[in-house]
Amino acid sequence: MNSLTLIILSICLLGTLTECKRRRKGKWRVAGDLSYTRDSGWAGKLGVSLSWRRKKRSTNEEVFDVKMYMVNTNTGSRFKVNPCDFALYDQDDDLDVTMADFDILFSDVDKTKHVLEEQLFTELDADNDKKISVTEFEEKRGLVFSKNTCVINAA
Structure with missing residues (x-):
């Protein structure tokens, strides 16, 4: 085997191992193939593909953590x-x-927190x-x- 064949074989092996390791994350993939026939000798190919995913944003973000107390005056x-x-x-x-x-x-809430009241109202x-409405x-x-928020514990 000559040095070029060894290099191609090494790249294909590295590509195959890398593909197995990285494919689950979906970031990038390297694949290779090396074959030998009597007529044409050694043949190899190497492929690289890149894919990027945007970070998924959840619509279930926790916005308000409200604690309310009733006070007997x-x-x-x-x-x-x-x-x-x-x-x-x-x-x-x-x-x-x-x-x-x-x-x-x-x-009774501090007037500087009025913006939070408006945000809560707007979200609902x-x-x-x-x-x-009740449905909304x-x-x-x-x-x-x-x-x-909706869990009641004795305070």
């Missing part, structure tokens, strides 16, 4: 309430949540009609609130 005691309960947001019981309901609910208002709330709840 007489005793000062407090307990955690479920922020994933639609009735909590619907302060005027009209079966729609508006920004006015949010203003009542978050009236799927059809941008300035009202959050149920559809968007899993996409807007973090997994820990």
Whole structure:
């Protein structure tokens, strides 16, 4: 065997091993083939293919981790309430949540956090009609609130 044949054989072997190792990640692939016939002698070929995947973005990103407490003004005691309960947001019981309901609910919150209230409202208002219906709330709840938000633990 001459040195050229050894080089081609080495490249094909390296390409085959690399293909087995890297193919699962889908980044790049090198494949080779080496053959011998009496008539033509040694023949080889080497192929390289590159493929890039974009990072998949999840639509289930955890956006808000909301913790709400009801406080008894007489005793000062407090307990955690479920922020994933639609009735909590619907302060005027009209079966729609508006920004006015949010203003009542978050009236004791520092005004610098008002932007977060608006963001939460915008995320839940799927059809941008300035009202959050029960259907919108149920559809968007899993996409807007973090997994820990809807879990009630004694605080």
